[in-house]
Amino acid sequence: MQRNSDPLKLRQLARNGASHGNAADISSLTPRDVQQLVYEFGVYQAELLAQNEELRELRQDLEHSRDAYATLYDQAPVGYATLNPQGRIQTCNLTLGVLLHTPRSILEGRFLADFIIPQHRDVFQQHLAATMESETVYRCEISLRLNPDHPDHAGKGGHVRHARMESRCLRQTEEAERACYVAIIDVTERVEAETELRKSEQRFKIIADHTIGWESWLDPDGALLWVNPAVEPLTGYTVAECMAMADYPWPLIHAEDRQSLQQTLRQALTLKKSFKDIRFRATHKQGHVLWISLFCEPVHGSAGDFLGLRIGARDVTEREEAERLQKDIEHIIHHDLRSPMISVHSGIQLLRGASNLTSEQQYILEQISRTNRRGLSVLDNSMTLRRIEAGTYTLRPTAVQLHEVAEEAIEELSDLAEKRSAHVALTGLASLQARGDPLLCQTLLVNLLRNALEALPAAGQQVHISLSQEEGLAVLRVSNPGAVPECIRSRFFGKYVTSGKYGGTGLGAYSAQLMATAQGGTLELDASSPGRTTLILKLPLYNEQGVTPSSTGGLPVRF
Known part of the structure; x- marks a missing residue:
């Protein structure tokens, strides 16, 4: 009786037979062994079918991955290529073909240098040689000459794009030829933006x-960031000397003016505030003193962040000296004129006491007296305005009958109104009393009325003066036909601002606003009505209780 065979041997016999396609020798097997062998064949066949299914699925996954990677490679936003040591393109992706405007089928086999502008070919050859010597990643920037035969470039001799090249040399085996793997990134937009930025910076630098x-630029802490070469002819210090100063600009500033200027600049940096026409003295490197007018403006970035102060300075030495000379002359004239005019006034008073004057002589004497009073008023007002500008004027308020002041102004300018064939209408509250200075109010209203009459576009027109009480204030309006030119409305009350008026000084509105402010009031321009101009004066109402002298502090026109 034959013994049963080992099950492991039967399984191996079944696998060998199935693998090599040979019939198994079963002559020595028992029927039971044969039955077991058939079973092992079935098990092995099932295993093979399962393995085959796994392999089929794996192959599908690999093919899908290959296709996905091929798509990523071809459609990548970067051009890829494999170069041999001579720089010939062995393989490349579709993106490189699009970048060079040349089909991939034509690119493969061509030298990449053929697509690089002549000026950059040496750079590329050095880059390629260095890459081939090691496995380090090398980078360079070149300009590519695109296919000149492409329809988009017809007649243009080829189009240039800027690119960054990143290369690495890899060798799979010792026997394999070295190959250079290259990524070519289009940086044209960046290069063009940088070029335009450099041009813009150069233009602005030339201007600055x-x-x-x-001109200077201080950072938010007050440290110097930049100063222009104009500092040298003005102060004697070079740009390099200024940049090396740890305490710029104080070595350039007169010792007596440093503290006040430091306070101003500190305030400008802290509050991010603008200042204009700040007068101070600077000391030249050679030792002489000059007067400077300075302005400062806060500088903000595109995101609104505070970047510091822009400071501009102008030499106003000649203007300062001229203004001082003018003030001295004005003071001398005022003193020399006022004394004889006071004598004239005294003489008029003596003549008025005579009993033998005819009516005609009395009329002439009254005219002389009025002219003399007007001259004294002009002199006194000029001195008052100087005190207001200097911040030394002290207001001693009394009751001002605005209706009477208006009537006097109308009477004073009656000759001008007659010359212009104009009519001045006065309406409103006849009993309106303001708290202020009668002389200032008189001069203020004369200035406004004179401006209104001189600004009338045609003869025979009317200027309207109205008086009212509004929101606890005494309000006087002077309205006339004719609009203020658009170009000067925003600076209407500025000193020396005038437009289209022959012989105009630009001081009428300026001095009127000074006088209004000195009395605790306001003067505003209303140009909302087409073809008309209205000046609105608002003063405190007179109150008999608690009327005491008060210092306005003036309205200084410079710091």
Whole structure:
């Protein structure tokens, strides 16, 4: 009786037979062994079918991954290529073909240098040689000459794009030829933006460096970031010397003016505030003193962040000296004129006491007296305005009958109104009393009325003066036909601002606003009505209780 065979041997016999396609020798097997062998064949066949299914699925996954990677490679936003040591393109992706405007089928086999502008070919050859010597990643920037035969470039001799090249040399085996793997990234937009930015910076630098004035830029902490070359002809210090100063600009500032200027600049940095026409003295490197007018403006970035102060300085030495001379002359004239006019006034009073004057002589004497009073008023007002500008004027308020002041102004300018064939209408509250200075109010209203009459577009027109009480204030309006030119409305009350008026000084509205402010009031321009101009004066109402002298502190026109 034959013994049963080992099950492991039967399983191996079944696998060998199935693998090599040979019939198994079963002559020595028992029927039971044969039955077991058939079973093992079935098990192995099932295992093979399962393995085959796994392999089929794996192959599908690999093919899908290959296709996905091929798509990523071809459609990548970067051009890829494999170069041999001579720089010939062995393989490349579709993106490189799009970048060079040349089909991939034509690119493969061509030298990449053929698509690089001549000026950059040496750079590329050095880059390729260095890459081939090691496995380090090398980078360079080149300009590519695109296919000149492409329809988009017809007649243009080829189109240029800027690219960054990143390369690495890899060798799979010792026997394999070295290959250079290259990524070519289009950086045209960046290069063009940088080029335009450099041009813009150069333009602005030329403008800044060649401005007449001395310009500086301080950071938010007050440290110097930039100063233009105009500092040298003005102060004697070079740009390099200024940049090396740890305490710029104080070595350039007169010792007596440093503290006040430091306070101003500190306030400008802290509050991010603008200042204009700040007068101070600077000390030249050679030792002489000059007067400077300075302005400062806060500088903000595109995101609104505070970047510091822009400071501009102008030499106003000649203007300062001229203004001082003018003030001295004005003071001398005022003193020399006022004394004889006071004598004239005294003489008029003596003549009025005579009993033998005819009516005609009395009329002439009254005219002389009125002219003399007007001259004294002009002199006194000029001195008052100087005190207001200097901040030394003290208001001693009394009751001002605005209706009477208006009537006097109308009477004073009656000759001008007659010359213009104009009519002045006065309406409103006849009993309106303001708290202020009668002389200032008289001069203020004369200035406004004179401006209104002189601004009438045609003869025979009317200027309207109205008086009212509004919101606890005494309000006087002067309205006339004719609009203020658009170009000066925003600076209507500025000193020396005038437009289209022959012989105009630009001081009428300026001095009127000074006088209004000195009395605790306001003067505003209303140009909302087409073809008309209205000046609105608002003063405190007179109150008999608690009327005491008060210092306005003036309205200084410079710091």
